[in-house]
Amino acid sequence: MxxxxxxxxxxQNIEPGFLGWLNRRTGLDTLLATALxxxxxxxxxxxxxxxxxxxxxxxxxxITGVFLALYYxxxxxxxxxxVAYITKSVTAGSFLRSLHFxxxxxxxxxxxxHLSQTYIYGAYKGRRELxxxxxxxxxxxxxxxxxxxxxxxxxxxxxxxxxxxTNAVSEVPLVGESLKRLIRGGTDMGTLTISRFFVxxxxxxxxxxxxxxxxxxxxxRNAGAAGPFTEDPYHPKQKPELFYPRQVLMDLxxxxxxxxxxxxxxxxxxxTLGPAANPADPQYIPRPEWYYLPIFQWLKYWHGAASVVGxxxxxxxxxxxxxxxxxxxxxxxxxxxxxxxAMGAYAFVMFTLVxxxxxxxxxxxxxxxxxxxxxxxxxxxxxxxxxxxxPELSSASLAAANVALADPLAAKGKTIFEAQSCNACHxxxxxxxxxxxxxxxxxxxxxxxxLANLLHHPTAKMTAGGMPAVDLPDPDLKALIAYLNSLK
Amino acid sequence: xxxxxxxxxPSSEKxxxxxxxxxxxxxxxxxxxxxxPLIRFTLFPLIRxxxxxxxxxxxxxxxxxxxxxxxxxxxxxxxxxGWRKAISEKTVYVTKGDGAAPRxxxxxxxHLGCTVPWVxxxxxxxxxxxxxTFSPDGKRVSGPSLRGMDELESQVQDGQLIVRFQYFRQxxxxxxxxx
Numbered sequence: 001m002x003x004x005x006x007x008x009x010x011x012q013n014i015e016p017g018f019l020g021w022l023n024r025r026t027g028l029d030t031l032l033a034t035a036l037x038x039x040x041x042x043x044x045x046x047x048x049x050x051x052x053x054x055x056x057x058x059x060x061x062x063i064t065g066v067f068l069a070l071y072y073x074x075x076x077x078x079x080x081x082x083v084a085y086i087t088k089s090v091t092a093g094s095f096l097r098s099l100h101f102x103x104x105x106x107x108x109x110x111x112x113x114h115l116s117q118t119y120i121y122g123a124y125k126g127r128r129e130l131x132x133x134x135x136x137x138x139x140x141x142x143x144x145x146x147x148x149x150x151x152x153x154x155x156x157x158x159x160x161x162x163x164x165x166t167n168a169v170s171e172v173p174l175v176g177e178s179l180k181r182l183i184r185g186g187t188d189m190g191t192l193t194i195s196r197f198f199v200x201x202x203x204x205x206x207x208x209x210x211x212x213x214x215x216x217x218x219x220x221r222n223a224g225a226a227g228p229f230t231e232d233p234y235h236p237k238q239k240p241e242l243f244y245p246r247q248v249l250m251d252l253x254x255x256x257x258x259x260x261x262x263x264x265x266x267x268x269x270x271x272t273l274g275p276a277a278n279p280a281d282p283q284y285i286p287r288p289e290w291y292y293l294p295i296f297q298w299l300k301y302w303h304g305a306a307s308v309v310g311x312x313x314x315x316x317x318x319x320x321x322x323x324x325x326x327x328x329x330x331x332x333x334x335x336x337x338x339x340x341x342a343m344g345a346y347a348f349v350m351f352t353l354v355x356x357x358x359x360x361x362x363x364x365x366x367x368x369x370x371x372x373x374x375x376x377x378x379x380x381x382x383x384x385x386x387x388x389x390x391p392e393l394s395s396a397s398l399a400a401a402n403v404a405l406a407d408p409l410a411a412k413g414k415t416i417f418e419a420q421s422c423n424a425c426h427x428x429x430x431x432x433x434x435x436x437x438x439x440x441x442x443x444x445x446x447x448x449x450x451l452a453n454l455l456h457h458p459t460a461k462m463t464a465g466g467m468p469a470v471d472l473p474d475p476d477l478k479a480l481i482a483y484l485n486s487l488k
Numbered sequence: 489x490x491x492x493x494x495x496x497x498p499s500s501e502k503x504x505x506x507x508x509x510x511x512x513x514x515x516x517x518x519x520x521x522x523x524x525p526l527i528r529f530t531l532f533p534l535i536r537x538x539x540x541x542x543x544x545x546x547x548x549x550x551x552x553x554x555x556x557x558x559x560x561x562x563x564x565x566x567x568x569x570g571w572r573k574a575i576s577e578k579t580v581y582v583t584k585g586d587g588a589a590p591r592x593x594x595x596x597x598x599h600l601g602c603t604v605p606w607v608x609x610x611x612x613x614x615x616x617x618x619x620x621t622f623s624p625d626g627k628r629v630s631g632p633s634l635r636g637m638d639e640l641e642s643q644v645q646d647g648q649l650i651v652r653f654q655y656f657r658q659x660x661x662x663x664x665x666x667x
Contacts, residue, residue, distance in 0.1 A: 067526055071571070078571075085571035090532045092525035099525075245507055252511070259518065391573035418562075418579060421603035421616055424596070428576050435601070468616070 036248065039240035041227030044247035047121065048225070050114035052251040053258060057107045058209065060262075061145075064100040065202070072152070074198035076191035079154035080276040081392040087273050088389035098266035104146050106262060108291045111142055119346055122334030123226035126233030129326040131219040136323050138212050141205055143291075148201035150289060154194065156377065159277030160286030162197075163189050168299055171311045189279065229334040274381040285373050287364070294356035297363075318349075406486075413483025416476055425466065430487045436465060443485030451481050533570075546582060546642070546649040552590040558583035558606050558613070558624055560595070565653045578653055579603060580640060581613075583625055592642040592651045593626045599633040601658050613637060634661040 015023060023029040040048070071090060073082045086093040115135070118124055124132040151162040166189070170180040185192030224236065231238055241247070278284075288296050302310030321328075329342065336343050364370050417423060417430075425436035432438025446454065454462070455470040455477065472480065528535075544563040552559070558581040567574045578595070585591035597604045602617035612629060613622040620631030628636040642651040657664040 063526070067529055070530065081571050089571075090529060091535060092528040093532070095525050096529055245504065248511070256518075259522070389571075391568055391571055394569075394572050394574040418577070418603065419605065421605075424602040424617070466617075 036242070036244035038221065038225065038243040040225045040243060040247060041231050041236035041240050042238040043241035044243075044250055045228065046250055047117050048247065049251045049254040050110050050117055051220075053110045053254040054107065054114055055213065056255045056258060057103055057110060058213065061100060061103045061107065062206065064096050064103065067096055068100060069202065074152065074194050076154065076194055076277075078392065079152060079194055080273075083153040083155075083273055084389055085391075087270075087385075094270045095266050098270040099262055100149075101271040102262050102265050104149060105289070105291070106258060107142055108146065110258075111139060115139065116346075116350075120336050120343070121226065121229045122233070122336075122339065122342075124326045125226070125329070125332060125334055126223070128219075128223045128226065128233070131216065131223055132326045133323060134212050134216040134219055138209065138216060141209050141212065145201060145205050145209070146289065146291065148197040148205065151194065151197045152201065153273055154277050155274035155381075156277055156281065156284055157274050157286075157381070159189065159279065160284050161288045161292075162193070163279075164286045164296075165288065165292070166193075168311065171299075171307055173308055173312065226334075229336060231334065233332050233334060272381050272385050274377070275384045283373060284377065285370060287374070290357065293360045294353040297356040297360035300360075407482065409479050409482040410486040411483075412476075413479035413481070413486075416472070416480045417483055420470065420472075420480075430484070436467070439484055440487045442487065444488075448478075448481050448485070451484060452477055455480070543643075543650040543652050544578075546580065546592065546651050549590070549644045549647055549649045552582045552649065555582065555584050555590065557608055557611070558593070560606065563651060563653065580651060580653070581606065581626075581637075582649070589642070589644055590649065591625065592640045592649070594638040594640055594653070594656070596638070596655070597633060598635050598638055598656065598658055598663075599631070604637065634659065635663065638663055 015029075068086060071082055071086050071093070073079060083097070086097055088094070118132070118135070147162075147165060151158050166180055166183050169183060170176040172179055181187060183193075183196065184190075185196050226233060227236055227238060287293075299311060331339075333339060364374060423430075425433060426439050427433045427436075430439030430442070432440075442451070455472075458467045458469055470477070470480075544565045546561050546563055560579050560581055562577050562579055564575050564577055567576070581593040581595055582590050583593060595603050597615045597617065597620055599615065599618055599620050602615050604613045604615045604620075604622070607614045611624060613624075613626070615621070615631065615633070618632050620633035621629040622633075622637050623629050626637035626639065628634075638656045640651050640653060642649060644650070655666050657666050
């Protein structure tokens with residue numbers, strides 16, 4: 001039987017020439033054959049396409065993420081400007097950012113489908129405990145990616161959503177407050193929070209995901225594909241079909257669908273960026289991204305002493321139950337209609353999550369003041385998107401501008417500094433040039449009297465460098481010294 | 489599909505490798521298509537200038553229609569560097585031009601770069617550093633400078649005099665832009 005069927009025996013590769021040589025040296029063909037000729041009991045099915053869909057989105061997120069980092073700066077004073085630059089100025093910037101943004105949502109959607117398929121098909125059963133466990137950790141890591149990435153644009157939406165998200169952590173008994181400060185890098189949200197979230201989002205979590213994806217695939221191949229829910233989870237009996245070509249084609253059709261869907265969405269409905277975070281805004285109503293709405297709504301119900309139950313006890317029990325599932329459910333029965341408790345629990349959790357999410361939306365729509373404020377926030381975001389990109393004023397020019405405003409005497413001194421051509425050698429704002437040293441901080445080194453003396457009678461070394469004696473009326477000299485003192 | 493097993497091995501093998509080639513080609517094409525936005529994103533600084541000096545506003549051109557002597561104006565020049573900009577102030581002189589439009593001179597001495605003040609009493613520009621002197625229209629009169637004061641490109645837009653500030657190489661006889 002096996003010898004006549006082309007689907008369960010890998011073809012032998014005895015290629016001559018360059019490809020043959022490359023394969024003999026690298027074993028690429030063996031690797032490819034191992035990847036492609038995995039037997040699937042019961043044959044290829046559309047139900048099995050979600051795992052590779054997730055892998056595709058993950059790769060897409062890495063590529064778009066790496067490219068976004070070309071222009072992004074993770075600090076509270078530049079993050080928003082650089083994201084605005086990407087969105088409004090850089091060619092294809094809005095498209096790539098949108099791909100990354102919508103990719104995150106697509107990841108959560110496909111992850112839920114993958115999880116649901118595994119659960120409904122009982123594909124965690126038999127020798128698949130670690131496979132399920134690694135999947136659970138990956139689920140958590142994907143949610144952590146979504147959470148940490150959300151803050152990085154540092155606009156109003158990002159800032160306040162994360163402020164609420166990290167605040168929820170402080171509800172954890174005993175260590176809550178310390179935990180919150182650890183995540184934020186301080187009591188309040190600030191530039192250290194961005195640094196932490198950036199490092200987690202770009203280095204730590206992706207590294208963990210790489211390791212776990214590799215483990216997940218290894219454990220999957222080690223246990224073997226589970227096949228349909230009529231299959232025995234330990235000893236598959238149904239006629240196998242190789243992964244290639246039909247399952248590959250099915251998987252690729254999901255990939256194609258994702259490319260087209262994400263591409264069209266990013267092109268025609270690019271994601272927006274709101275005004276820069278303003279922590280002092282007392283009006284702003286924070287709302288998380290859709291996949292966090294159920295948790296957001298759930299937390300609203302728990303206050304005071306009972307909050308420990310809602311925020312810690314119930315979620316912990318739920319998470320532990322999910323993690324422990326393959327250890328608790330040892331029956332080899334996989335048909336959903338024979339597993340009423342498992343299916344009932346699944347339906348209950350899903351309905352609760354969807355219900356909580358919808359409830360949150362409903363409450364927002366039916367509270368006039370909230371609805372009005374949310375509409376206003378949306379409008380502010382649209383208005384901000386319409387404005388052309390405004391480059392950030394560098395700190396050097398800001399300092400110069402501040403002098404003019406702060407101290408009229410120093411401002412007069414600045415005019416003298418320029419009129420006397422001091423800036424020709426000492427540079428604009430006394431930053432120094434090749435011809436003469438910087439004057440920044442000179443006020444800390446010399447007293448005003450010493451400065452006046454040096455200006456009237458430059459030292460021999462100064463004269464040799466081309467410094468002329470400054471002969472000014474007394475009020476002008478005072479103003480010039482006031483300006484020199486302001487250079488910090 | 490099961491019935492295909494009855495076919496002879498070679499033809500099935502051939503069909504499979506044809507499919508493989510098709511998939512490889514398809515993936516390559518889709519990959520190439522997806523790389524286009526990535527390349528455009530990366531090449532942005534080469535396609536569009538990301539460091540530039542914008543034209544600076546000197547003032548309404550009517551202010552300079554009947555000049556008897558050069559006047560100093562402070563201009564704010566905006567230097568854009570990617571997503572940031574720096575604003576610095578420079579002094580320029582507006583003086584009578586050959587035609588209707590005024591002429592704008594850089595106040596930087598072409599000798600060694602000091603700022604040259606206008607000395608109305610002597611009707612000359614006199615550099616305080618090494619004594620180079622220039623006529624009211626910026627031509628070299630005497631002193632160590634090898635050329636006259638540098639004229640800046642200017643134009644009138646909607647009644648406003650706009651100047652493009654540039655630096656020129658010092659200590660040479662011919663004007664040469666350095667940035």
